Amino acid sequence: MATQNLRLGIDGLSLIVKEHFKLDPFVPGILFLFCGRRSDRIKGLLWEEDGFLLLYKRLEAGRFQWPRTSDDVADITPEQYIWLMQGLTIDPQKVIPKVTPSSPL
Template identity: 60%
Template sequence: MLIRFPEDIRIFIACGYTDMRRQIDGLVAIVQMNFQLDPFKNSLFLFCCKKRDRMKALLWEDDGFFLIYKRLETGMVQWPKSSEVVREITPQQYRWLLEGLSIDHKKVIFNVNNKRLL
């Protein structure tokens, strides 16, 4: 299931791994201190554990935070391990991530009708 977010939302991904024992306050502290971003803006922040089978998402909505947790039963998320601390991604890259695809595609993929897929 893909959760629908507002069209104007900014999506940030915490590159590398995050301790999944952290709850809302701990993740807010990461966003503020490590990323120098405002967690109270219209933004979704994504975090992943070292095994890449669990993700958390943090979202502020007017009167409080949502903490969304996903645990994969099989497989792993293609999580970036770049030198960047945080990276902004597009809604399309967010969908790719949740579908098990890499957010860094090296080439465009076409289907048999020559329509661009990625």
């Protein structure tokens, strides 16, 4: 995930993945997401083993809750992706901690 200039197409975005983030854009099943400065548009780049799929979503109202670490890569879960597309934050606000019992009941 990165904040980028969304005027770029497949070649420009795959070059950013390779050169800036030092990742391989040709890994099948990995969706690279890019968000514009206004956070109302998102592009996705996905290698499908026979070519790239370029996805684009523009919100008519509202903004994506995009993390403000614009130069960082974030690995998100499928659940976090759904949250992002619904306009929610990908960072859970409050998580119930897991407990390991010290002795059986």
